[in-house]
Amino acid sequence: MKLKLNIWRQKNREDRGEFVTYHLDDVNSHMSFLEMLDVLNQQLIEKGEQPVAFEHDCREGICGACGLVINGYPHGPEEGTTTCQLHMRHFKDGDEITIEPWRSKAFPVVKDLVVDRSSLDRLMQHGGFVSIRTGSAEDANNTLIPKEKSDLAMDAAECIGCGACVASCPNGAAMLFVSAKVSHFALLPQGQPERKRRAIQMVQAMQDEGFGACTNYRECEAVCPKRISINFIGMLNREFIKASVLSGAEKGGKYRSK
Amino acid sequence: MNRLLDAYRTSIGKKFVVAVTGVILFLFVLGHMFGNLQIFVGAERLNAYAAFLQNLGELLWAVRTFLFLALVLHVMAITQLFFQNLGARPIKYRVKKTRETDLSARTMIYSGPAILAFLIYHLLHFTYGSVHSDFIHGDVYHNVISGFAIWWVSGIYILANILLGLHFKHGLWSWFQTLGFAHPKYNKWRTNFATFFAYLIIVGNVSMPVAVLAGWIQ
Known part of the structure; x- marks a missing residue:
């Protein structure tokens, strides 16, 4: 042709x-x-x-x-x-x-069609990880995870970080990417220690990197090669609001009534 | 307080404000519509309702202040988000197509300012009466009938309320998403909810100028 x-x-x-x-x-x-x-x-x-x-x-x-x-x-x-x-x-x-x-x-x-996507790497540095025990490997299935939770976490973990969500968004928002990472870890026991900090810091980093804001156009979901659902954006919003507005200060010694 | 300001600095924090104030304004519009629909009962009923609201005194001003603050926050947060989004793609695409974005989502940024401009006109028209040619203070029924009798005034109200409904169609759906109430179990219900109330607002509010123009109420 x-x-x-x-x-x-x-x-x-x-x-x-x-x-x-x-x-x-x-x-x-x-x-x-x-x-x-x-x-x-x-x-x-x-x-x-x-x-x-x-x-x-x-x-x-x-x-x-x-x-x-x-x-x-x-x-x-x-x-x-x-x-x-x-x-x-x-x-x-x-x-x-x-x-x-x-x-x-x-x-x-x-150059030409090549873009610098290290902004996504920097977002990951703000919380797209979990702390693990070093040393010998744990026995398999030592940590119990309900099947539905691990399936859902896997749906989010399918994200390959290509950046198509940002490219398709009329506002250039990175919400689908960040929501996939935050949801993936929030659903699993391994992600709990950094859960609140992760939601707050990744969302703040998104602001600092110059990404736009979500206006619920749903274009990201439509072009995502892994079909990540915008339900994860709902989950990210939930995680962020819970972590930044609803939860109390949890630093040692500050959790007193008087 | 610092934590709240930190949250507001992010786009999700601003969207949270837009969503919460949007719901407050929506509930007002809904209540306002049901109050006004008493025009179909008759002049006495509508004027009695208006007098009842006027006699609330301080409570009326408390509610007005509350709604005004909600409106200011709504417009302020969305304006900040608008400029953030404007800067997020300095070089535009030559060809860009969309798959999901519907008319109501695409026009939010136009329907919003249009509704704000209409709101100012509406207050000058029916509340202060300064742009009304035959305004009688306290006789709401007369003011509405004589106001809507002018075809282009009715036209402005009809157009503005269609835009308002369109604004709510995307806004009410987004409200759930932004506050985190998004789950496959009730996503369909969420779409139906937004569509139902969008049409309810349009039908309810447009029925009044149409009824006056058609001579159903005099």
Whole structure:
């Protein structure tokens, strides 16, 4: 099939960037979207031009490295899939495809379609972890977890941190990402020691990184390759309000009535 | 107190304020509507109701102050969130499509200021009477009938109340989400609740100017 591609090209962080149009003549419908870009890059290299920079790693939909806004949808027109798992059979001969990087103040463009997503890593540093006992491993099933809880925690833990939620949100909010992390740990016994601190600190960090605020558009859920539910955003709101407004001071010695 | 200010500094804290004040304002609109629907009973009933409210004295002013504060907080928090969101995506997409966002969600930022402008007009029109051509203090029934008899005045009220209903459709659904009442068990009920009250407000409030224009009440 033949395709017309409008691709965002930007030399470096400082460059203003622009859209460049490319024509591809022999695209195989069995190719993945990234393989189609590989073909384009091979042609560019042979012509002595700079190939289009894009991020990718596992190419099997589990690492979260790839991510392009394809014709207005993060990860493309198919629901519940990553860019690497999107195949060219979902496009038609003669299609015009516009490819853009994630757009967010918190995700500055590094080059072409590659953005710097370390803001998500910094959010994780504010509470996306649990404290564990070091030393020899515990016996399996030593900590009992109800099946429903572990299933629900796993639904949240499916998040691969690709940032499509931020890219799709009309407000550039990172609520779905943070809600997945906070909910994941809040549901499990291992997450309890840092539970309140995690909710407060990750939400505050989200503010400091320049993400927007949620206005319940539900676009994040619609593009999430792992179909993380916005019910977790409800859970995050609950966790945050409980931790920051409703719960009493719990520092030693301050929990007295007088 | 510091903890509350720290919470307000975050987007969830501001949204909490928007949600709580939004519910207060919604309950007022609902009560206001049922009070006004007494116009269908007759002039005596409506004017007696108005006199009853006026005679509440200090309580009336306490409620007015409370509602005014709720409105100020609602507008203040949402304005701050609006500017935060404006700054979160400095470079726009060339092509951006949405899958879920409906009309009511998309228009919140327009319906909000429009309703605020209407509220000011509404107070000048029926409370102070300064933009009313035939205002008789204390005769609410007369003021409503003669006010709505002008077609474009009724038009403003009809349009404003459709926007108000649209605002509530997204607002009432979001209210549950923001306060954390989101669970698969009653999410469907949540959508129905928001839609029902949005239409109730529209039908109830629009019925009054329509009834006057159609000559059903005189």
